[in-house]
Amino acid sequence: MTKSLGFLLGTMALMIFGGCAGSERGVAFRVALLTPGPITDQSWNSAAYAGLMRIKDSLGAQVSHIQTKTPAEFDENFRQYGASGYSLVFGHGFEFQEAAARVSPEYPNTIYVTTGGISMGKNLASMSFSFDEPSFLAGMIAASVSKSDIVGCLGGTELPPVKASFLAFRAGVHAVKPRATVITAFIGNWDDAAAGKEQALAQIGRGVDVIFQNADAAGLGVFQAARDSKSVYVVGSNSNQNEVAPRVTLGSVVIDLPHAFITVAREVKAKTFQARVIQFNTRSAVVRWVPNPATASLLSARAISMVDSVRATMLAGHFSLPAGR
Amino acid sequence: MSRARAWREALPVGAVAGALLLVAVVVLVSAGADLRTALSALWIGSLGSRYALLSATLVRATPLILLGLSVTLAFRAGVLNIGAEGQFIAGASAGGAVALATAAVLPGPVSLLVALTTGVVAGGVWAAVAAELRRRFGVLEVISTLMLNFIALYGVSYLVHGPLQEPTHVYPQSATLPMVARLPFVFDGQRLHVGFILAVLLGLALWYVFARTAAGFRIRITGAGAAAAASAGAVDTARVSFLAFIASGAIAGGAGAVEVTGVTYTLFERISPGYGYSAIAVALLARLHPVAVIGAGVFFGALEAGAAAMQRDAGVPSQFASILEALAILGVLAVDRLRARRQEAAP
Numbered sequence: 082m083t084k085s086l087g088f089l090l091g092t093m094a095l096m097i098f099g100g101c102a103g104s105e106r107g108v109a110f111r112v113a114l115l116t117p118g119p120i121t122d123q124s125w126n127s128a129a130y131a132g133l134m135r136i137k138d139s140l141g142a143q144v145s146h147i148q149t150k151t152p153a154e155f156d157e158n159f160r161q162y163g164a165s166g167y168s169l170v171f172g173h174g175f176e177f178q179e180a181a182a183r184v185s186p187e188y189p190n191t192i193y194v195t196t197g198g199i200s201m202g203k204n205l206a207s208m209s210f211s212f213d214e215p216s217f218l219a220g221m222i223a224a225s226v227s228k229s230d231i232v233g234c235l236g237g238t239e240l241p242p243v244k245a246s247f248l249a250f251r252a253g254v255h256a257v258k259p260r261a262t263v264i265t266a267f268i269g270n271w272d273d274a275a276a277g278k279e280q281a282l283a284q285i286g287r288g289v290d291v292i293f294q295n296a297d298a299a300g301l302g303v304f305q306a307a308r309d310s311k312s313v314y315v316v317g318s319n320s321n322q323n324e325v326a327p328r329v330t331l332g333s334v335v336i337d338l339p340h341a342f343i344t345v346a347r348e349v350k351a352k353t354f355q356a357r358v359i360q361f362n363t364r365s366a367v368v369r370w371v372p373n374p375a376t377a378s379l380l381s382a383r384a385i386s387m388v389d390s391v392r393a394t395m396l397a398g399h400f401s402l403p404a405g406r
Numbered sequence: 407m408s409r410a411r412a413w414r415e416a417l418p419v420g421a422v423a424g425a426l427l428l429v430a431v432v433v434l435v436s437a438g439a440d441l442r443t444a445l446s447a448l449w450i451g452s453l454g455s456r457y458a459l460l461s462a463t464l465v466r467a468t469p470l471i472l473l474g475l476s477v478t479l480a481f482r483a484g485v486l487n488i489g490a491e492g493q494f495i496a497g498a499s500a501g502g503a504v505a506l507a508t509a510a511v512l513p514g515p516v517s518l519l520v521a522l523t524t525g526v527v528a529g530g531v532w533a534a535v536a537a538e539l540r541r542r543f544g545v546l547e548v549i550s551t552l553m554l555n556f557i558a559l560y561g562v563s564y565l566v567h568g569p570l571q572e573p574t575h576v577y578p579q580s581a582t583l584p585m586v587a588r589l590p591f592v593f594d595g596q597r598l599h600v601g602f603i604l605a606v607l608l609g610l611a612l613w614y615v616f617a618r619t620a621a622g623f624r625i626r627i628t629g630a631g632a633a634a635a636a637s638a639g640a641v642d643t644a645r646v647s648f649l650a651f652i653a654s655g656a657i658a659g660g661a662g663a664v665e666v667t668g669v670t671y672t673l674f675e676r677i678s679p680g681y682g683y684s685a686i687a688v689a690l691l692a693r694l695h696p697v698a699v700i701g702a703g704v705f706f707g708a709l710e711a712g713a714a715a716m717q718r719d720a721g722v723p724s725q726f727a728s729i730l731e732a733l734a735i736l737g738v739l740a741v742d743r744l745r746a747r748r749q750e751a752a753p
Contacts, residue, residue: 113718151677
C-alpha cells in the first residue's frame with residue numbers, strides 16, 4: 082500500500098510539470114529520424130543526424146531523433162511519429178523497410194522514407210545510393226597501396242547494400258591487381274567497437290594491410306587496430322572519416338547524407354514529393370570517393386591517373402562494374 | 407491503522423521518492439535537457455495519453471509482468487532462476503516456429519493456441535535442464551540458468567540465420583506471421599494485445615495460489631526455509647522447488663510466445679532486449695508479490711515508453727530509463743532498510 086503511495090507521489094509530480102506538449106500540433110513542419118545506432122559513430126548515423134540538423138536549420142523544421150534497436154522498436158516509433166502528425170519520418174537503414182511498409186498505410190499524412198532499399202508505396206519511399214562506384218575506386222586505391230596484396234572488407238551485418246559495396250570494392254582491387262586476395266568478414270553488429278577491433282586484428286594477422294570498413298560505431302575499432310599496427314591502412318565509409326585517424330586513412334567512400342536528406346525534405350515541405358525510389362549516384366555528387374590528403378603520398382602517379390580516368394567514365398555515366406567476381 | 411502509524415509508514419517512502427525525483431532531475435539537467443519538455447514528454451509518452459498507454463506502456467509492460475511473475479514464482483520457492491531471459495527466448499523460438507508452420511494448415515485460433523502451448527512447454531523444458539542439474543548434481547542454478555541464457559541466445563541466432571530465416575535470405579529474421587496467427591488486439595487501432603490480459607490474470611491467479619492454497623503454502627515455506635519445512639512436516643522440498651523451477655520456466659516461455667504472436671510477429675536475434683534481466687528488477691521492486699508485479703511491470707513499461715518519448719521530444723539519451731529503474735530499486739532497498747532499522751529500534 083505504501084508503495085503505491087510512492088508511485089502516486091511520483092506521478093503527481095510529473096503531472097505538475099506535464100501538460101504542455103502537443104500544443105503546437107499541426108502547423109509546423111515536423112521531421113523525425115530513427116537511427117539503428119548511436120549518432121556518435123562518426124559514420125552512418127552521425128551523418129544522418131547532421132542531415133536532420135540541416136533540415137532543422139535551413140527549413141525551420143521541428144525535428145526529433147530516436148535510436149532504435151529492434152524491429153519491434155522500429156514499429157513502435159514509426160507509429161508514434163505517425164500518430165503525432167509528423168510530416169516526414171526517416172528510417173535510417175535498409176533494415177527499416179519492413180516496419181515502414183507495415184506502418185505507412187495506417188498514417189497516410191506522414192511520409193516514410195528509408196535510407197537504402199527499394200520499397201515504395203503511397204506515402205513510402207526509399208533512397209538508394211549507388212555505393213558501388215566509389216567503392217570500386219576505393220578498391221583500386223587499396224590495391225595500389227597494399228604491399229602484401231591481401232586486403233580486407235569488414236562490415237557490420239550482412240545487409241545487401243553493404244555486400245554490394247564490398248563486391249564493387251573487390252572488383253576495384255582486381256582491376257589493379259588481378260591476383261590480390263580479398264578477405265571479407267562481418268562483425269555481427271554495428272555498435273561494438275571492441276569486436277570491430279578484434280576482427281580487424283584477426284584480418285591483420287592474416288596479412289591484410291588495407292581494410293575497407295563499413296560498420297558504423299563498431300568500425301571505430303578498425304581505425305584503432307590500424308593505428309596500433311604498423312603500416313596498415315583503412316578506407317572509411319558513409320561519412321568522410323578521414324579525420325577519424327588521419328595518418329592511417331586512405332580516404333572515404335562518402336554518402337553526402339545531409340544533402341540527400343534535405344533534398345527529400347525540401348520536396349516534402351513544398352508538397353511536391355512523389356513516392357519513389359530516389360536514386361543517388363556519383364553524378365549527383367551525393368556518393369563520392371574522398372581521398373585523404375594526409376596519406377596521398379602513398380599513391381603513385383600511375384595509380385592516381387588510373388583512378389582519375391575511371392572516375393571520368395563514372396561521371397560521364399559510362400561505367401559499369403566488370404562482370405564476374 | 408492509526409493515522410500516526412500511517413504517517414510513520416509513509417515517511418520513509420516519501421523521503422526516498424523525493425530523493426529519487428531529485429536525482430532524476432539532476433541527471434536530466436546535467437544531460438543538457440530542457441527540464442519542462444523532458445518531464446512533459448516522460449508523462450505524455452508513458453501514462454498521460456491514451457495512445458501512449460495503450461500502444462507503448464502496456465505493450466512493453468506485458469513481457470515484464472509475465473517474466474516478473476516467472477521470477478517471483480522461482481524466488482518464492484527459493485530457486486534463484488535468473489534464466490528467464492533464456493526461457494523467454496526458447497519459448498519465443500519454439501512458439502514462433504510452430505506458429506509459422508501451423509498457420510497455413512490449422513484454423514487461426516487453433517494454431518495460436520498450439521503456438522502458445524509450445525512456447526510454455528519449451529520454456530519449461532529449458533528450465534528443466536537447470537532444475538534437473540540442480541536436483542541430481544546440486545549444480546547452482548544461478549550459474550546453469552545464466553549459461554543456458556547464452557545457449558538460447560546463440561540458438562536463436564543460428565535459427566534466424568539458418569532454418570528459420572525468411573524466404574529472401576536477406577534479413578536475419580524469420581518470415582512474418584500471417585494475420586490469423588497473431589494475438590488479437592484489445593482495442594481497435596492500438597497495439598495492446600490480449601497477452602496483457604493474460605498477464606494480469608496470471609498475476610491474480612498466482613496471488614490466489616500463494617495466499618489461499620496448500621500448494622502455495624508449500625512453495626512459500628520451501629522458499630522461507632527448506633530445512634525447517636522438510637523437518638517440520640510432510641513437505642518434499644526438493645520436489646516442490648523442482649516443480650516451481652519448471653513452472654517458472656514455463657511462464658517465461660509462454661511470455662516469449664506471447665511476444666512473438668502479439669508484438670513482433672517475427673523472430674529475430676534481439677527478440678528480448680534484456681527483458682529477462684529487467685524482470686528480476688520488476689520482481690524485486692514488487693517484493694515478490696504477484697499483484698505488485700503487475701504494478702511494477704507497468705511502472706517499468708511506463709518508464710521505458712516515457713524514456714523513448716523523452717528521447718524523441720527532448721533529446722534525452724535512452725539510458726535515462728535504466729538510471730531511473732536502478733534508482734527505483736535502490737529506493738525500495740532503502741525503504742526496506744529504514745523499516746528494518748526502525749523495527750530493531752522499537753521494543
